[in-house]
Amino acid sequence: MEWGYTLSGLVIGFIVGVTGVGGGSLMTPLLIMVFNVPPATAVGTDLLYAALTKAGGAWVHGRRGTVHWQLVGRLAMGSAPAALITILCLNALGVESEIFSGLILTTLGVALLLTAMALLFRQQLTRMGRSHFGFLVEWRDRHILSATVTTGAVLGVLVTVTSVGAGALGMVVLFMLYPRLPAVTLVGSDIAHAVPLTLIAGLGHAYMGTVDYGLLASLLLGSLPGIYLGSHVGSHIPDRILRPILATILIVIGIKLIL
Numbered sequence: 001m002e003w004g005y006t007l008s009g010l011v012i013g014f015i016v017g018v019t020g021v022g023g024g025s026l027m028t029p030l031l032i033m034v035f036n037v038p039p040a041t042a043v044g045t046d047l048l049y050a051a052l053t054k055a056g057g058a059w060v061h062g063r064r065g066t067v068h069w070q071l072v073g074r075l076a077m078g079s080a081p082a083a084l085i086t087i088l089c090l091n092a093l094g095v096e097s098e099i100f101s102g103l104i105l106t107t108l109g110v111a112l113l114l115t116a117m118a119l120l121f122r123q124q125l126t127r128m129g130r131s132h133f134g135f136l137v138e139w140r141d142r143h144i145l146s147a148t149v150t151t152g153a154v155l156g157v158l159v160t161v162t163s164v165g166a167g168a169l170g171m172v173v174l175f176m177l178y179p180r181l182p183a184v185t186l187v188g189s190d191i192a193h194a195v196p197l198t199l200i201a202g203l204g205h206a207y208m209g210t211v212d213y214g215l216l217a218s219l220l221l222g223s224l225p226g227i228y229l230g231s232h233v234g235s236h237i238p239d240r241i242l243r244p245i246l247a248t249i250l251i252v253i254g255i256k257l258i259l
Contacts, residue, residue, distance in 0.1 A: 004035065005218035012219075013053075013226025015246070024050055024163040025115050027219070028108060029253045037215070039104040040095050044205025045212050046163040049219050051199040053227065058195045061188030068181065068189045071174075074145065075193040078152025079159075080200055086160040087204030095208050104161060109257030111164040116250040118168040119243045122175070147177055152193070159194075160201040166194040 012027050024046055031042035061067045093100045151173045158165035167190070174186045205211050 002214070002218045005215055006222035008034075009219035009222030010226040011222075013223030013228075014230040016053075016223075016227055016230060024159075024165075024167070025112060025250055028163050029112065029257065031215075032105070032108075033253070033256070037212070038210075039101045039108075040090075040205070040208070040210040041212050041215075043104060043108075043161070043163045044202060044208070044210035045216050045219070047159070047198045047202035047205055048211055049216055049223070050163065050166075051195055051202050052220060053223060054191055054194050054198065058188075058192040061191055064188070066182075066184045066188035067192045068185050069192075071148065071178070071181075071189045072193045074148040075152035075155070075170075075189075076196055078149040078154075079156035079193070079197045080152075082153040082156030083160045083197060083201045083204065086157050087201065087208070090161070090204075091208050095210055105257050107158070108162040108164060109254045111158055111162045111169075112250045112254030112257070115164060115168045116247040116254065118172045119247040119250070122168075122172055144177060151177070156197060156201075159197055160204065163198070163201075166190070166197060170194075 008027075008030055012030070015026065027049065028042050028046045031037040031046070032039055037045075058067070090100065093103070151170070155165050155170055158169070170190050170193070171186065174181075174190060175183075178186060202211065
C-alpha cells in the first residue's frame with residue numbers, strides 16, 4: 001500500500017508541476033475515495049504535505065524577488081487566526097464524530113466545485129475584478145486592506161477544514177484585488193502565503209492526532225520527483241487543454257462527495 005501512496009504522489013506531483021494547481025484538490029479526495037483514509041487524517045496529512053512541497057516553491061520565488069511580502073502579511077493577518085480558531089472548533093467536535101467527517105466531506109465537495117469554476121472562468125473573473133476594483137489603486141486603501149485580510153480569513157477556514165483553496169481560489173481573488181501587480185508576483189505571493197497557512201493548519205491537525213506520518217513520507221517520496229518532471233513538461237502542453245480536463249475531474253469528484 002505504501003507503494004500505492006508513492007505512485008499517487010508521483011502522479012499528483014506531476015499534475016501540480018504541469019498545471020501549477022491540483023495538489024490538495026486531487027490528493028485529499030484520492031486518499032478518501034481510493035485508499036479509504038479517514039477524512040480528517042487525509043486532510044491533516046495533506047496539509048503538512050502541502051507545507052513541505054510549497055516551501056520549495058516559495059524559496060525559489062523569494063530568491064527571484066517575485067514575492068510581495070506585504071501582501072503575504074496581509075493575507076496571513078486573516079488566515080493564521082482563522083486557522084487556529086477553526087482547529088479549536090474542529091477539536092471541540094471530536095475527530096471521531098460523524099459530524100466532523102460529514103463536515104469535511106461536504107465542505108471539501110463545495111471547495112472542489114469552487115476551484116473548478118475558478119479554473120474554468122479565471123480570465124472572466126479577473127476582468128470583472130479589474131472593472132469593479134480597478135479604481136482602488138492605492139496600496140494603502142482601506143478597502144483593499146480589509147478585502148485582503150478577509151480573503152485570508154476565508155482561506156484559513158477553508159484550507160484547515162479541507163486542505164483545498166489556497167491555490168486556484170486564492171489566485172482568482174488576488175487577480176481581482178491587485179490587477180496592477182505582475183501575475184508572477186501574485187503567484188509567488190500566493191505560494192509564500194500557503195506555506196505558513198498549511199503549516200499552522202497541519203500542526204493543528206497533528207495536535208488532534210489526524211496526521212499519518214508514514215503516509216506523509218510515502219507521498220513525498222513520489223511527489224517531489226513528480227513535481228520536477230511535470231515542471232519541465234508543462235511548457236509543452238497547452239494550458240487551454242489542461243485546465244478544462246482538471247476542472248471536469250474536480251466537478252465530478254465534488255458532486256460525488258456532496259451527494
